[in-house]
Structures are given as C-alpha cells and as structure tokens.
Amino acid sequence: xxxxxxxxxxxLSHRRVLKIAIPIVLSNATVPILGAVDTGVVGxxxxxxPIGAVGIGAIILSALYWxxxxxxxxxxxxxxQAHGAGDRAEVSALLMRALLIGAAAGLAIIAFQGLLFRxxxxxxxxxxxxxxLARSYMGIRxxxxxxxxxxxxxxxxxxxxxxxxxxxxxxxxxxxxxxxxDLWFVLGLxxxxxxxxTATLIAEASGGALGLWLCRDGLRGGAWxxxxxxFDWGRLRHMASVNxxxxxxxxxxxxxxxxxxxxxxxxxxxxxxxxxxxLQFLEITAYALDGFAFAAEALVGQALGARDRARxxxxxxxxxxxxxxxxxxxxxxxxxxxxxxxxxxxxxxxxRLEARRYLPWMVLSPLAGLAAWMLDGIFIGAxxxxxxxxxxxxxxxxxxxxxxxxVPPFANHGLWAALLxxxxxxxxxxxxxxxxxxxxxx
Numbered sequence: 001x002x003x004x005x006x007x008x009x010x011x012l013s014h015r016r017v018l019k020i021a022i023p024i025v026l027s028n029a030t031v032p033i034l035g036a037v038d039t040g041v042v043g044x045x046x047x048x049x050p051i052g053a054v055g056i057g058a059i060i061l062s063a064l065y066w067x068x069x070x071x072x073x074x075x076x077x078x079x080x081q082a083h084g085a086g087d088r089a090e091v092s093a094l095l096m097r098a099l100l101i102g103a104a105a106g107l108a109i110i111a112f113q114g115l116l117f118r119x120x121x122x123x124x125x126x127x128x129x130x131x132x133l134a135r136s137y138m139g140i141r142x143x144x145x146x147x148x149x150x151x152x153x154x155x156x157x158x159x160x161x162x163x164x165x166x167x168x169x170x171x172x173x174x175x176x177x178x179x180x181x182d183l184w185f186v187l188g189l190x191x192x193x194x195x196x197x198t199a200t201l202i203a204e205a206s207g208g209a210l211g212l213w214l215c216r217d218g219l220r221g222g223a224w225x226x227x228x229x230x231f232d233w234g235r236l237r238h239m240a241s242v243n244x245x246x247x248x249x250x251x252x253x254x255x256x257x258x259x260x261x262x263x264x265x266x267x268x269x270x271x272x273x274x275x276x277x278x279l280q281f282l283e284i285t286a287y288a289l290d291g292f293a294f295a296a297e298a299l300v301g302q303a304l305g306a307r308d309r310a311r312x313x314x315x316x317x318x319x320x321x322x323x324x325x326x327x328x329x330x331x332x333x334x335x336x337x338x339x340x341x342x343x344x345x346x347x348x349x350x351x352r353l354e355a356r357r358y359l360p361w362m363v364l365s366p367l368a369g370l371a372a373w374m375l376d377g378i379f380i381g382a383x384x385x386x387x388x389x390x391x392x393x394x395x396x397x398x399x400x401x402x403x404x405x406x407v408p409p410f411a412n413h414g415l416w417a418a419l420l421x422x423x424x425x426x427x428x429x430x431x432x433x434x435x436x437x438x439x440x441x442x
Contacts, residue, residue, distance in 0.1 A: 027171035028287030043346035053133030055276030070246035075156030084305025098153025106146025147208025174207030245385035274354035293377025300381030371427025
C-alpha cells in the first residue's frame with residue numbers, strides 16, 4: 001500500500017484534518033474494542049479473578065512497552081518537521097533509527113522479563129489466584145515485544161507523512177486477527193487466560209511484519225542504510241534529547257495509571273475487576289481523541305519545519321475543534337449506554353453492580369481530558385518535549401496530593417477523582433506553555 005505524500009503547501013482545512021484523523025480514530029477505536037473483547041471473553045467465565053488477571057497483566061506489559069512510546073511520538077515530531085523542511089533523506093534515516101531502537105528494546109524486555117515481572121508484582125497486592133493467572137498471561141505475550149515496540153516507530157513515521165490509511169490497515173489486521181483468535185482460543189478451545197495471551201502474541205508479531213511492508217518505500221533509497229547519516233552524532237543527540245524527555249514524561253504517566261490499578265486492587269478483586277471494565281471506557285475516549293491529536297502532531301510539525309506560525313496556529317485550532325465534538329459525544333454516550341456496555345463486558349453480577357457505582361466518573365472523564373490529549377499532540381509535533389516533561393512532573397505531584405487527600409475518606413471514588421484531577425492539571429499546565437510554542441515557529 002503506497003500513498004502519495006501530501007505537500008505542506010496544501011491548504012489547511014477541516015477536510016484535511018478529517019482525512020488524517022478519521023483513519024486514526026477508526027484504527028485506535030479497535031484497540032479498546034480489543035481490550036473490551038479480552039475482558040468480555042474472560043468475563044464469560046463468570047469469575048472476577050480472570051478479568052483482574054488479564055487487566056493487571058495487560059497494564060504491566062502496556063506500561064513496559066509505553067515506556068518506549070517516545071518512538072511513536074518522537075518519530076512523528078522529528079519526521080514531520082523533516083518532511084516540512086523537504087529533507088527526505090532524514091525522513092528515511094529516522095525510520096531506521098526507530099526500528100533499531102524498537103528491536104533492541106523488545107529483546108531486552110524478553111531477556112529481563114523475570115526481574116521485571118517480579119518487581120511489578122512486588123508492587124501489586126493482588127490475590128494469589130489473580131497473580132498466578134497474570135504471570136501465565138505475561139509469560140506468553142512478552143515474546144512479541146520487539147514487534148510491538150517497533151510498531152511505535154513505524155506508526156509515528158507513517159503519521160508524520162499523513163499516511164494514516166496505512167496505520168489503519170495495520171491496526172485493523174492486528175486487532176481483527178486478535179479478536180478472532182480470542183474467541184477461538186478461549187471460548188472454542190477453552191484455553192482461558194493463556195488463550196488471550198497467545199492470540200495477542202500472534203497478532204502483534206504479524207502486525208510488525210505488515211508494518212515493515214507498508215514502510216517499504218522509505219527503505220528503497222539509500223538513506224536508510226547510510227550509516228554515517230543514521231548514526232550522525234548531532235542528529236542522534238537531538239533525537240536522544242527529544243526521546244529522553246518523552247521517556248521521562250511517559251514513565252510518570254504510566255506510574256500514574258499503574259498506581260491507579262494497584263491501589264484499586266487494595267479494595268478487593270471485585271473492585272479491581274470493576275475498575276478494569278471502566279478503564280475500557282477511558283481507553284475508548286483516549287484513542288478517539290488521539291486521532292485528532294495525531295493530526296495535530298503531523299500538521300503542527302510540518303508547519304514548524306516550514307517556519308509558518310499562522311499555519312501552526314490554524315492546525316492546532318482545527319484539530320482541537322474536532323476533539324471537542326468527540327468528547328461531547330463520548331460523554332453523552334457513556335451517560336446513556338454505560339450500563340448496557342458494562343453488562344456486555346462481564347456476566348459477574350457483583351462486578352456489574354460495582355462498576356455501575358463508579359460509572360459517573362466515566363461521563364466526566366472525556367471532558368476532563370480534552371485539553372491534555374490535544375495539547376500533547378500539539379507539543380509532540382513541535383517537539384517541545386521539555387515542556388511536556390516538566391508539566392507532567394507537576395501534574396503527577398498534583399495527582400499524588402489528590403490521592404493522599406481523597407482516597408482515605410472516599411476510597412475508590414477518591415481514586416477516580418484523583419485521576420481526573422491529574423487530567424485537568426496536565427491540560428492547564430501545558431496550556432500555559434502554548435504561547436512559547438507558537439513563538440518557536442517565528
């Protein structure tokens with residue numbers, strides 16, 4: 001699949017933003033749908049422990065992988081700016097750098113999985129049954145780590161050039177295959193939690209292979225194997241600076257979500273399972289908004305590469321306008337149909353009842369997170385990663401303070417409130433840094 005690379009001189013319009021964003025919205029929407037199917041399939045077993053095990057296992061691996069999410073974000077920002085500046089050789093070299101980093105990181109996670117998993121469970125107070133099932137799940141799924149991490153770089157490289165239909169094809173193949181194998185392995189063959197893990201392993205490995213094929217045009221010229229350029233010290237130092245800031249920001253963000261899940265486990269397996277079900281609502285919102293945040297990344301990055309301040313501002317405003325429409329629709333949908341969605345995802349009566357207690361937080365979460373998600377995309381495109389790192393650190397401190405104040409008197413309600421407060425803090429603090437971002441383009 002080869003798409004024409006748009007010129008940065010093409011007018012910025014709602015149509016162009018939608019052309020970039022809609023394939024991303026569709027592809028990202030399949031990810032939480034996959035999570036919902038994973039949860040729903042094990043939920044048919046009628047017990048809370050398998051739901052909690054898949055939830056904890058998935059979030060631990062996701063946390064490990066998303067540490068390397070700088071590959072997706074950093075590659076998008078740097079490649080979009082190189083594209084905007086007309087430097088095609090650097091665009092190809094960036095793809096190779098991302099692939100090398102992804103492969104090395106994945107192999108390291110496989111090699112040190114025992115130590116990593118022991119550390120993760122030392123932090124987790126889950127019951128022995130949940131922990132045992134989660135270990136089985138992670139031991140299988142971790143084998144696809146090189147492909148899963150390399151896909152971050154592949155995705156970022158494609159987004160930078162507005163090739164979002166290719167991204168959609170990768171996600172559609174990977175998640176569609178995963179769902180089919182989930183149903184076959186778990187409900188058909190009775191493999192349980194191990195079946196969910198095996199399905200994901202196969203899907204991620206094949207998705208990585210498809211991604212490489214879709215990037216073949218970037219590997220045709222000689223720039224990708226121009227090792228003097230690929231390992232150029234100045235470019236590597238700049239990439240390392242950008243990626244280190246994003247890495248630190250990602251570590252804090254993942255620490256926030258992992259602590260949320262682990263603290264929820266202290267309230268028992270039923271509450272842990274209910275939180276896992278409700279997190280699927282939050283992921284649906286995040287991935288839907290990411291479509292427009294990714295559009296902002298590509299267009300803002302290209303505008304910055306071309307040194308066009310007016311174009312940068314228009315890109316930010318157009319993408320954010322559509323993000324606002326999305327969160328309003330999500331909040332209304334969760335208010336009207338949230339209970340039915342919970343019933344689909346689990347048949348356990350106690351988990352259903354517990355999830356309904358905290359459903360109002362899901363109605364508020366899209367509105368609370370809008371500014372954070374959209375400004376993340378804008379700052380990634382501009383590679384203003386130091387601001388992202390610093391504002392994330394401040395927001396994390398606010399989150400910790402909210403936990404200390406709200407969890408003791410309000411238990412799981414206080415936990416959800418602290419998470420939403422952290423969303424608001426990220427949006428406000430990044431918003432205060434936006435004028436400096438615009439000034440950079442001038």
